[in-house]
Amino acid sequence: MSIIPQLVLNSIIAGAIYTLVTLGFNLIYSTTKFFNLTHGVMAAVGGYAFFFFSKSLGWPVFLGVILGVVFAGLIGFGLDKIVYLPLRKRKASNMVLLVASLGAFTAIQAIIAILFTSQFQTLNMNVGVQKIYEIFGAVITQVQLIILISGLVIMGILALVVKKTILGKSIKAVSDDEEVSKIVGINTDKIISRVFLIGSAIAGLAGILVGFDTGIEPTMGMNLLLKGTIASIVGGVGNIYGGVLGSFLLGFVENFGIWKISGEWKDAIAFGLLIIFLLFRPQGIIKK
């Protein structure tokens, strides 16, 4: 095992995990303009849905992943319809929406803990025989490679969708100016609920993949959300590529940081990066 390549790879692995969270978070934030805390718990929803279908019921892994992703997407979609849409109709401020999303976050987390207990669970089906690849003397597991590829592929698809499709153009219009979009005839409520569906589904996939890599627990959402948010702000809120860049930058700063100083500083380093960006480059790496 060579040290520097492995450090680089560890940073990339961490960055890839953050990317999956950031992509969905950024999409929802740029469209709705409110800080959606429930996004974190969607990862746990996806992870536990997969756990239920594939580990408890014993259904095939592939089917479990699809069901987990769909399930997380539907929960996000449902939350928008039941909670956020009525609030928006009542012209509730973003602060109210933030508090509502905190409430939904806590409630969903508690429900998962009641249904599945808060025990740490691993998802790996093939104990001990994970495929491991070597790159320049550094190792990466199959799951981690899948995380990395999924992150990049989803980034590509999202960018394409936003650029080429009607839905994407509508999303862009809504995120630029919701009122004007309404005037030109875009059904903004429909667009926003679709954004919730897509964003939450991506978070669900993130939860499943993190589960394969380490494991799942009901409280996993908060940590992922915090890192996803930092990455998103550092990279440039609302920008697809910016979010990805921010994720990898965060991964590198964290892992190279604790190489030199003690590991207990990891979270402090992450939030330090956030504060530096907020002070000196609040628009992020790439401005929207």
Add this chain to the structure above:
Amino acid sequence: MNKTTKYIIGIIIILLVIWGIYSIVQKPKEAIGEPIKIGFIGPLTGELSSIGSVSKAAVELAVEEVNSDGGINGRPIEVIYEDGQCNTKVAISAANKLINIDKVPVIIGGLCSTETSAFGPMAMENEVIVFSYCSTAPKLSELGKYFFRSYPSDSLQGKFSAEYAYNDLGARKIAVLYHISDYGIGIKDVFKQRFEELGGKILIEEGTPQDSRDYRTVLIKLNNLNPDIIFMPTYPDGAVAALKQAQELGITTKFLGGDGWDDPDLQKEVSGRGDFIFTGIVNSSPEDFKNKILAKTGGDQVPVCTSNAYDNMKIIAQVIKKVGLDTNKIQEELHKIKYNGEFGYIEFYPNGDLITANYTVKKIEDGKAIEIK
């Protein structure tokens, strides 16, 4: 005032009246024959719940035996089980409820040092006995005269691990990865002191939060210094993640854990992934006790601390029977106790620590732990 507000106020008044009548009717019941309430705190969900739930079953078993034997002077024991989740905040609110609402004289628990050190000071102020069956952090010994534990302090375990690493494993250079918690820091400090006394060298100490799940960089940092072994006093959930990542990174160094790894779930998860050993308490509970527990839980293992939880309940029942519910008298009587239980011999130092302890070393193999020393 509109109609809805009137309705709501009306409902509130009705509820208050019902509650008032209910509490007046309840009052006269407090007489002889009323159960004696005892509190229990341990992780029933989350980290270490695989141990906590069996400890709870052990206390239930002890209570059944005491109650079927006539209870305490005719009064049955009723234990109120609270989930501490191995978490500071949750344990404090659990203890708050037990002390202020249920008014228990004794709390059996907590299991994690994290729990006990969180609610301990509050219990001491309220003169409530804290009788832990599993907490090991050395600094708990300073809590006060109402604190006891039937599980030995890590000041003994840390020393034993250091001596085992130096003498039996022949280790001279050690890297340490610990959880920043009362448990991890407590055992690490004692280990370090003893290991350096013996002439060994601690190459590096890395602490991580208890809920950390990404140990990759820390692990290669440790392993890069070529330690003879990596000492890892951590709680089990983090250890599962860390040991799996160590295997993925191709680290073949021997890992030495503490009794935090004496957890059936952890052993199932990491078995076969590397050379993992840990120190733990000698679990010499008699077979018939183990069988009784297994019959109750329907499980296949009797984890660490089970017999301690059972003994704690039995000792408390015996002491209350003798001196009543005054916690000052209970405390004096506990200091005098010499008890031969399912765990072994129990007698306390003035600080509430056990005077004797026997440790063993176990290796993780085939999904369980096998004694090797």
